[in-house]
Amino acid sequence: MLAAAKSRLYKTRVSKPRIDKPGADKTAANKRDMKERILQTADRLFYLKGIRAIGVDTIAAEIGISKRTLYNHFPSKDELIAAYLKRRFVVASPTERPATDQILGYFDALERRFSAKDFRGCPFVNAVAELGPEDRSVKKIAAAFKEARRLWFRDLLALLDVEDKEALATQLVVLVDGAIAQDLVRDDPAMARAAKAAATVLLRNAGADVE
Amino acid sequence: MLAAAKSRLYKTRVSKPRIDKPGADKTAANKRDMKERILQTADRLFYLKGIRAIGVDTIAAEIGISKRTLYNHFPSKDELIAAYLKRRFVVASPTERPATDQILGYFDALERRFSAKDFRGCPFVNAVAELGPEDRSVKKIAAAFKEARRLWFRDLLALLDVEDKEALATQLVVLVDGAIAQDLVRDDPAMARAAKAAATVLLRNAGADVE
DNA sequence: GACAAAGTAAACAGGTCTGTGTAATATGCT
DNA sequence: AGCATATTACACAGACCTGTTTACTTTGTC
Numbered sequence: 182m183l184a185a186a187k188s189r190l191y192k193t194r195v196s197k198p199r200i201d202k203p204g205a206d207k208t209a210a211n212k213r214d215m216k217e218r219i220l221q222t223a224d225r226l227f228y229l230k231g232i233r234a235i236g237v238d239t240i241a242a243e244i245g246i247s248k249r250t251l252y253n254h255f256p257s258k259d260e261l262i263a264a265y266l267k268r269r270f271v272v273a274s275p276t277e278r279p280a281t282d283q284i285l286g287y288f289d290a291l292e293r294r295f296s297a298k299d300f301r302g303c304p305f306v307n308a309v310a311e312l313g314p315e316d317r318s319v320k321k322i323a324a325a326f327k328e329a330r331r332l333w334f335r336d337l338l339a340l341l342d343v344e345d346k347e348a349l350a351t352q353l354v355v356l357v358d359g360a361i362a363q364d365l366v367r368d369d370p371a372m373a374r375a376a377k378a379a380a381t382v383l384l385r386n387a388g389a390d391v392e
Numbered sequence: 393m394l395a396a397a398k399s400r401l402y403k404t405r406v407s408k409p410r411i412d413k414p415g416a417d418k419t420a421a422n423k424r425d426m427k428e429r430i431l432q433t434a435d436r437l438f439y440l441k442g443i444r445a446i447g448v449d450t451i452a453a454e455i456g457i458s459k460r461t462l463y464n465h466f467p468s469k470d471e472l473i474a475a476y477l478k479r480r481f482v483v484a485s486p487t488e489r490p491a492t493d494q495i496l497g498y499f500d501a502l503e504r505r506f507s508a509k510d511f512r513g514c515p516f517v518n519a520v521a522e523l524g525p526e527d528r529s530v531k532k533i534a535a536a537f538k539e540a541r542r543l544w545f546r547d548l549l550a551l552l553d554v555e556d557k558e559a560l561a562t563q564l565v566v567l568v569d570g571a572i573a574q575d576l577v578r579d580d581p582a583m584a585r586a587a588k589a590a591a592t593v594l595l596r597n598a599g600a601d602v603e
Numbered sequence: 604g605a606c607a608a609a610g611t612a613a614a615c616a617g618g619t620c621t622g623t624g625t626a627a628t629a630t631g632c633t
Numbered sequence: 634a635g636c637a638t639a640t641t642a643c644a645c646a647g648a649c650c651t652g653t654t655t656a657c658t659t660t661g662t663c
Binding site for chain 3: 236237238248249252256257258
């Protein structure tokens, strides 16, 4: 009764259902889940709508948690943004397939991504464009990602017998980012095919066996 | 005296120096100047700091005019953004130089722009990234610009004897935007050179006389 | 000198955003 | 059963943003 009497001071807070609220489970495992769930939602909204366009309120509301909980997992929006970008930092690992297949297949995968409804350009380029180059930490992550992808191409090129694999790898990432930028603005997945055609010419010109 | 008595109602507004305020000249010619001056300042700030990062207050304060004056020239910030992008919509006109020189020279010019202190990527791509693809008008202007540049390349290629100039023109703009995106993130003007080298290979492969 | 046009400062309305404070409540673990 | 911890709802501070209003001033022109 004491609790009830006290709670009358606070608007309409007597005893809410609170049945299947998302944050109900408080085990250590689910605490990690919560962080991951916040990241997943932030990823989707930041990427689709823009980092500046999405407030922390929106993210919390989308998950169904309070803003306070979000701030218990991430000390600031900046930290959440950094975590979002770090989580996007995934570079494909080389497979058993022939190197040329993997390189040219990358452009096929790109075209498939362009065709997806929820594609909205490169999250790293977008973040730098949105937050400005003054944001050192964001730019650093973005630059690291771009270099990692360049190295992925370079290591595949090393398996081939091409001249100047460093330069060629740089040209390939230029083609990739160019296709992405063009598709972002023009909504034309064929840009990936154009980039692939160019990549094919460059590979053949460098002495690789293509086709 | 009456005016003085009245004005006492308003804080500290008795008679300010107002000597060489920018908006002092009110001829029709200078009215155009004012609009242009607003656009110039908006351009610089929007491009360097980002459209969302700059408020209309900041622009007005930078010029030394009142916010009201700015709103007398542009009915809303959206209109100012649109005018900013339209003003950026400048495509080089073809010159007397040989077509290959013009095409490859474009990448040299790109490298020079990358090296400039105030380069910050493609204003159209940045605007789409910042404002989101839902902003139809911005995306439309951006797409039109990209297409205009592609046509510029295509018309130059038409002067050469190359096969499939449409496809090659697309590949060239992919290289241009790729170099821009890479430089934006990595601050490396050499990206323009990498794109130029790739363009050279593509041109030669298509049957153009290069070098 | 009078007047219209354009500009000015400053406050304001109404909105959004990040981040914090607080009291109450729910849950897992011992 | 009791305790630590996580979570909740909600209010709020403080900042900034777009756009408007108001009373007044400056300027060129007639």
